[in-house]
Amino acid sequence: MSTSVDELRRSLEGSVVLPVDPDYDTARRGFNALVDRRPALIARCLSPGDVAVAFDFARTHELQVAVRGGGHNPAGHCTVDDGLVIDLSLMRTVDVDCETRIARAAGGATWLDFDAATQAVGLVTPGGVVGSTGVAGLTLGGGIGHLTAQHGLTCDNLVGAELVTPDGAVVHASAAENAELLWALRGAGGNFGVATRLEFRLHPLERVVGGRLVFSGRGVREALRRFRDLAVRSPRDLSCQAGLGVDESLEPVLVVAPCYTGADGDPEELRELSSAPGLVEDGLRAHTFLDQQRVLDSPYGENRHYWKGHFVRELSDELLDELLQRIVALGRPPGGILIESLHGAPTDADAATGVVSFRKAAFNISAMATWQDATLDEKYIAWARETAAALEPWSLGGYVNYMQADEPIERVRAAFGTDAFDRLQALKLRYDPENVLRRNQNIPPP
Numbered sequence: 238m239s240t241s242v243d244e245l246r247r248s249l250e251g252s253v254v255l256p257v258d259p260d261y262d263t264a265r266r267g268f269n270a271l272v273d274r275r276p277a278l279i280a281r282c283l284s285p286g287d288v289a290v291a292f293d294f295a296r297t298h299e300l301q302v303a304v305r306g307g308g309h310n311p312a313g314h315c316t317v318d319d320g321l322v323i324d325l326s327l328m329r330t331v332d333v334d335c336e337t338r339i340a341r342a343a344g345g346a347t348w349l350d351f352d353a354a355t356q357a358v359g360l361v362t363p364g365g366v367v368g369s370t371g372v373a374g375l376t377l378g379g380g381i382g383h384l385t386a387q388h389g390l391t392c393d394n395l396v397g398a399e400l401v402t403p404d405g406a407v408v409h410a411s412a413a414e415n416a417e418l419l420w421a422l423r424g425a426g427g428n429f430g431v432a433t434r435l436e437f438r439l440h441p442l443e444r445v446v447g448g449r450l451v452f453s454g455r456g457v458r459e460a461l462r463r464f465r466d467l468a469v470r471s472p473r474d475l476s477c478q479a480g481l482g483v484d485e486s487l488e489p490v491l492v493v494a495p496c497y498t499g500a501d502g503d504p505e506e507l508r509e510l511s512s513a514p515g516l517v518e519d520g521l522r523a524h525t526f527l528d529q530q531r532v533l534d535s536p537y538g539e540n541r542h543y544w545k546g547h548f549v550r551e552l553s554d555e556l557l558d559e560l561l562q563r564i565v566a567l568g569r570p571p572g573g574i575l576i577e578s579l580h581g582a583p584t585d586a587d588a589a590t591g592v593v594s595f596r597k598a599a600f601n602i603s604a605m606a607t608w609q610d611a612t613l614d615e616k617y618i619a620w621a622r623e624t625a626a627a628l629e630p631w632s633l634g635g636y637v638n639y640m641q642a643d644e645p646i647e648r649v650r651a652a653f654g655t656d657a658f659d660r661l662q663a664l665k666l667r668y669d670p671e672n673v674l675r676r677n678q679n680i681p682p683p
């Protein structure tokens with residue numbers, strides 16, 4: 238293959254990383270250290286033409302393809318043993334058109350890139366809460382974050398895309414052109430092509446009231462209820478996420494991360510939440526949206542991760558008590574339980590415009606096991622699976638963006654519903670009939 242690798246190098250505007258190269262180890266790894274794969278080569282693309290060349294090379298040499306945006310997918314779909322990685326991490330430009338309030342992000346841009354560009358002119362789209370996450374990967378699976386209640390899921394704000402399909406064709410999707418493809422891109426992942434550009438609707442925003450509230454010990458039960466009640470009242474100007482863990486004495490701890498964008502300098506909903514018993518840290522403050530995007534963070538590539546969860550219609554008292562039991566089931570849990578509220582704009586949006594099917598859910602609950610010692614893999618993966626299994630009676634399905642690689646196709650199918658899955662399969666047949674793009678939550682051709 239060495240002569241043809243030289244040809245590939247000459248054909249690409251970008252570069253090729255091989256196992257012998259010094260940056261191979263960094264380039265092959267993603268966010269989840271549990272996934273340790275060794276691709277035959279990594280094509281660092283700089284243009285749609287480069288992506289087409291990489292697809293062509295993979296086809297000629299019968300190599301499996303993986304697509305890498307921000308490298309954050311917990312399933313590790315961005316890398317593949319002995320295959321070819323189409324790596325977009327050098328394609329990070331974000332252009333903002335203030336007049337039309339549209340941002341155009343290249344296929345490998347992260348939320349750090351996106352927010353820096355849009356906030357420079359006081360605009361925003363609802364993205365993910367950790368800056369290093371890829372814009373494309375997150376958007377194509379839905380997208381839940383600090384502005385979900387205000388402006389909907391990230392994919393609700395996707396208005397157009399440029400895709401390179403495995404046969405090398407460049408396809409555009411918008412409301413006016415290939416509208417069915419745009420519908421699929423709003424939730425069905427990277428099944429149809431490599432997105433080299435994504436276009437988003439923007440909204441004005443500069444400052445928010447946000448930060449973190451931390452509750453500990455016996456007060457956590459009541460604080461969880463207040464968090465739930467607040468979300469149920471569905472304020473459109475307040476998004477809210479929460480995480481359960483334990484403190485040094487192995488008592489439950491609740492971290493709530495609200496993001497309020499209304500006019501009130503001291504919103505009543507947040508006063509009510511922060512007056513719950515057990516408050517040990519009041520980090521609420523008015524700050525820029527860029528500061529809000531730094532409230533939750535996560536180290537890249539250092540930890541092993543296994544996530545599993547369910548969308549639920551409601552957070553009943555019984556379910557909250559179940560979560561409190563699960564968080565202390567091992568004494569010290571590996572990581573925590575994330576609770577994301579979906580109230581507000583996602584529920585109001587027109588469901589027909591995108592394939593995401595979880596709009597009837599009130600919350601997304603995920604057991605997120607995070608650890609470093611490989612000898613604990615089995616124990617901690619079991620904790621995440623058992624915690625998720627305990628939520629099954631309330632389940633409305635799973636979130637494709639958080640699914641591990643071991644999820645059966647039935648769960649992927651269920652995440653969209655049978656009718657939508659049929660439509661997705663018809664699109665797959667049209668854009669990727671050989672299922673070249675199968676390292677994802679896969680929609681196989683019929």
Ligand SMILES: Cc1cc2nc3c(=O)[nH]c(=O)nc-3n(C[C@H](O)[C@H](O)[C@H](O)COP(=O)(O)OP(=O)(O)OC[C@H]3O[C@@H](n4cnc5c(N)ncnc54)[C@H](O)[C@@H]3O)c2cc1C
Pocket residue numbers: 267268303304305306307308309310311313314315325344345364365366367369370371372373374375376377378379380381382426427428430431432433535638639676677
């Ligand atoms: C620390 C962390 C924080 C997160 N926070 C959030 C959050 O706040 N909200 C939320 O909803 N989700 C969140 N996620 C989940 C995240 O949305 C998904 O894991 C998503 O797949 C990551 O996208 P990526 O581009 O970074 O990942 P990658 O691993 O690079 O890509 C994942 C998959 O997306 C597809 N893909 C990526 N880029 C492209 C492209 N340009 N064209 C076509 N397909 C592409 C490919 O199928 C690829 O295999 C988070 C994940 C992590 C690890």
